Amino acid sequence: MTRNRVLLAAGLCMSLTAGAYAQDSLVINMYTGVWGTNMKKCIFDTFQETNKVTLQLDQKVSSVTYTSLRQQKDNPQIDVAWLDGAESDQSWADSLVDAIDPAKVPNMKHVDKRALHQTDGKVYAVGTGFYATGPFQNTKEVKKKITSWFDLWDPALANRVVLPGTELSNFAPIFMFINKQLGGDSKNFEPAIAKFKELKALSYYPSSGVVASSIQSGEALAGAHYPNAIWALNDQNVPVEPVVPKEGVVAGDIRVHLVKGTKKKALAEKLIDHALKEEVLTCLGENLFIGPPIKNPKLSEKAKQRMPWGATGSLDNLVMPNWKEVGELKPMLIDLWNRRVVQK
Amino acid sequence: MRRGRSDRVGLHIPPFEAFLLLGGPVLFLVLFFVVPFLTMASDSVWTDKGELTGDFYAKAVADVFYWRVLLATFELGVWVTVCTALIGYPLAYYITFYLRDPLLRRLIYIVIVTPLFTSNVVRAFAWMLVLGRQGVVNKSLILTGIADSPLLLMNTRFAMVVGLIYILLPIFVLTVASILQGINRSLLEAARDLGAGAATTFWKVTFPLSLPGVLAGSILVFTLSVSAYVTPAVMSGGRHLVMPMVIFQQYLVSFDYHVGAVLSIMLLVMTLLLLGVNFYFLGRRGKVA
Structure with missing residues (x-):
């Protein structure tokens, strides 16, 4: 009897834990190397701290993420994905990513129009920094x-x-x-x-x-x-x-996407909104020396000197x-x- | 007299235990080889719309460019196999017959397998230190007056061969050494007692007996060379092409899984054909001998 009770309690605990994990966790495909390290520091660590959620960060190059999205089309396991320009547009054409609702992601309003990638008024990708x-x-x-x-x-x-x-x-x-x-x-x-x-x-x-x-x-x-x-x-x-x-x-930009069919859409949108906060985009600019897609980012002198457009240029000088x-x-x-x- | 169970040649395993023993490996092979292979094979004959077609094969087979790349791939494989055998056999022979101290032997084995534990970026950097303009080889060539200025050694076919030999040498040495260790030493002593010199004993006794190891090692080295992607990609500097690089491009850059699948099957079939021809001629030679 006691054994049965213990098993029941353990089962209950496990299902509760699994349920909590499923509710408050996201699978994110992001970049590798120094890109991934700084994205973790600027975006994901701060999001985890404030929202008490678990993020599974898969560091992949853009083409591999695109391939994974294609393979998982009917049952996506990835919730949010960062992709380069060509893979981003291809993912939208293949219906692998969803339109991002500005009402659910209010920080999109700070973002420069050149970083809002859209067709027929539907934004399918948002740039989180311009590289060159x-x-x-x-x-x-x-x-x-x-x-x-x-x-x-x-x-x-x-x-x-x-x-x-x-x-x-x-x-x-x-x-x-x-x-x-x-x-x-x-x-x-x-x-x-x-x-x-x-x-x-x-x-x-x-x-x-x-x-x-x-x-x-x-x-x-x-x-x-x-x-x-x-x-x-x-x-x-x-x-x-x-x-x-x-x-x-x-130039190009590192774009964030909401994966079509994600089972955690609300949380995924919350993460995207967090990634588009001015302080987060500035942090990426400061650490990765990529151009933040916002007006007048508060960057240090060192970061300003190292922007992809050079010490004296601006976003307008990049060849897109x-x-x-x-x-x-x-x-x-x-x-x-x-x-x-x-x-x- | 009736033969008892214990007299039977081989080990009798009850069917259920045999199933348990074989089940794991078979399941592994099905999951990680058969299923991916069938997926790839289906990509080579089915269009995105689900129609059966031979067009992908027809286009690839009729394209001289792919045959040229395939030829370059096999050329690389042959060079790597021959050079690895020439370096690896004496090394395996020395370790087996001359290295008496077991501790030293283990140390040598560790040194031999070390290349397998280093990352590709570290290896690339190491090769630049050896084959680069300021590298050991170029400095030696200039110091000895053989060359006036640094030679371009990195990012060449030569570098691809050297890079693959470095990685595949341990596999050849370990395969050949295991066969050499199994040779009955009394056969060598008998040859010497009958008046054969060291060279004759080697060529008439040791080498023929070690041929299964040389053959197994060569097959491993050849198949791994022709299917290698990372080392050729790094050591060629993108200035030379082999089939795995083109397959990688099709799958992960152009996202054309159909052509990627056809090229993968072309490489597999041609490799199996080459190995089959090799086995056939070696078998005939064995019968004649």
Whole structure:
């Protein structure tokens, strides 16, 4: 009898705990590395503290999150997901993410219009910070100041230049950007193909970790990378600095999404609203050196100097690709790259 | 005289116990190999609209580019297998026949398997220190006057081969060493007593007896080389392509699961064909010998 009572009590406790866990927990797919660390510090730790909820943080690159969303379409396990531009637009097109209701997420009103991604008046993604990919140079070894993307083709930098590889989300927008600068368009990529065939690159790196090794070891003297990642190396006394070239830097934003079919919609909306608070967006800007999508963010002098648009620019100076077009053209661009540039 | 149960060759296991013993491994294989394989195979023949088609295969098979990439993949596999065997066999031989101290032997085994425990980023950084412009190899070449300026060694096919050998060497050494350890030493002593020199004993007795280990090790190294993604992606610097890199692009960058599945099956079938041809010729050679 006593045994039965103990079992009953244990069962009751377990079901209550499981129920509480299910009610007050969220599964969030966010970024890896230094991005994930700072997102945890600025967004998730503060949300957990104030709301007493459990957050399961899955650190994944954007493409893997998109694949997971696709696989779980009929029974989503993820509640909130951060995605890059191309995957964000694709997720909306595939009905993997839901429209975000401004009434449920009132902090959306602070956000710059360029970070509200919408179709037919329905906002499906909100940018939580603008990042960029731009040139950088080793300040000790490269004497000539880089002022243009095309300085990377300087023979003096032969076999010392690194650029994002096809695995990375900034590969396609950079390829399209260079093509446009050379007079090409979305139907003609010959100018970029011809130009990249000429480039004597050290590598087209597959991950941020690998390029960091190349730069730290002094193998790579110039190239294109995230300015905030270059500043992180600079803080470790590696003599590198990002450059804002005359053509501008290619930008994007890290976007938050409400997963379609989430069983915890109210809590997920509450988290998104929290992520869009001015102090949270400023915290991300301060720690990740990404541009907060709000007016006059209160950033330190150091962070202001390190914004993706450079020390003197603003959000207006960023070159925003058409991510929908990037997503649509990406498979064809990778195919062209493989056939025409890699296997010359 | 009737033979008792204990005289029977092999171990008799009652069906229920056999089921229990095999159930786990079979379930594991079904869950983690058969189901994913069938999912992938279905992606290669079913369209998104649920229609059966052979178009994905027709397009991939007719495309010379994919065959070129496949050829480059197998070339890499052959280079890695041959070089690993040439480095790994003497190492396994030395550990088995010359290293008497068990403690030292264990230490050597630990050193051999250490590459398997290091992360890819650490490995990439280490290779830059060895093969980079300022690396040990280039400095030595310049110091000895062999080269005037640093050679481009990183992000080349050579670097891909070196990177894979580094990771796959432990697998080859451990496979061959386990076979060498099982060789009956009295056979070697008999050969010596009958007047064979050290080289003749090795080529006529030790090496033929160790061939099953060489074959098993080579198959493991070859199949792991042609299916490796991370090391080729890091060591090629995106300047050379092998099939796993193209498959990765299709699945996780272009999100074209159909072409990704077709290329995966092409790689699997061609690898099995190559191994089959290899087994056939080795079998014939064995019969002739």
